Amino acid sequence: MNTFLVASDVRKTFVMHMRGGVELPVVANVSFSLEAGRCAVLGGPSGIGKSSILKMLYGNYGCDGGQILVSHRGRHVDIVSADPRKVLEIRRDTIGYVSQFLRAMPRVPALDVAAEPLMIRGVGRETAHAKAQSLFARLNLPERLWSLPPATFSGGEQQRVNIARGFITDHPVLLLDEPTASLDAANREVVTELITEKKAAGVALLGIFHDHDVRRAVADQIIDVSAFAAGKSAA
């Protein structure tokens, strides 16, 4: 079996200096691994730290301890201790991420937003745009929106731009933070297909899905995040 990513004993606590230094433990002892061609799903109630785990894997949140090893350009790199430039390199080539909400850039058209991850990897503008267009078409995003900046789009439309942006590359690891939350049934079905295709292509996926149908359709493994609740082991 081909292991792409291993998290061991990852720990995270927020220290709120604006609140007199109060400590907010998020997770502790987070340990799991992701395998090529499989989709793991983070399970557990809201506020248990699922999104925080995704953000730590992406380097968006720092960790207070532990190790996250990812197979990057034929080597194994620890994201927890990687310097900022290494994290950026890992994001460009190895770990993709579909966030819960699109961060819209002023004036940048939807096509460019979705094509950007390919273009920063050196793919030509036309090829990148063609791929973005085919994803938009599959996700039923009305063609009249393609050349407009997504800032004024509805939540569901923005999310489809975001999904296209995340799925456009062939990153070996893909993190999905509730990608289907604001989509209708037909588009949830499209996302399910896209995930299935990624699995077939050997991508290791880790996602948060509150939608039971999507979860049942894609999950190969459920990781129960309540087992990592901070304080549980310390208490």
Next chain:
Amino acid sequence: MSTAELMETVQPGVDDQAEAALLKVEGLTRVYGDRIGCADVSFSVWPGEVLAIVGESGSGKTTLLNCISSRLTPTCGTVHYRSGDGVSSDIFKMSEANRRRLMRTDWGFVHQNPIDGLRMTVSAGANVGERLMAVGDRHYGNIRQTAIEWLGRVEIDADRIDDQPRAFSGGMRQRLQIARNLVTGPRLVFMDEPTGGLDVSVQARLLDLLRGLVSDLGLAVIVVTHDLAVARLLSDRMIVMKQGRVIEAGLTDRLLDDPRAPYTQLLVSSILQV
């Protein structure tokens, strides 16, 4: 591969960043009498990346920018710049002539107020062309053609080429200043609050333009800003300064989404939500 095997082949997170830094700042300090401008600042900038220096007014970020761009002499510390031929040298040990040539060719400097970076009483075309002439271009037709192209890239209509920047709006002046800086193909551009003093809609247009130019040209940029939204949009990495010292440094999105230092938390929590 098993987990145990994976562990054995682990590489340290900080590995041989094969590529050499473009600018390396070490222990940079500038004092004004017994007041600190900036103290013991160290960082590096690599080709093609955008580094934001953020902090409130008086945090020392402009003093730092002026020192590393050789406009101000530091009290102590070094700034090494690696030129196109791969040779790295201390900019304060260069001859004045070499340093001036560096500032005209390899470097650009975008001021907050375009009046400080433009010549207001010569035409827009001459403002752009002047930098080309400074690097030895003498063919009038070529210079004018290049100037027109650059005005187009910064979204200024070609028919404004003979107008003086005095007749331009603030946003246009700032775009002209950017064209003037980029026309000679610099490798490193310093920017001091490039969007300060502009209306938000003008600011958004300028930010989008800068983002495009930076990625198309593969520029390294050091941008000073007090605006965390500007830092988020433009930069890869960020340095937070307070009272002349570096408080926190790292990935821009991590510093903004997971700030550690009390001061960074204060800055981030002070952003107004629209």
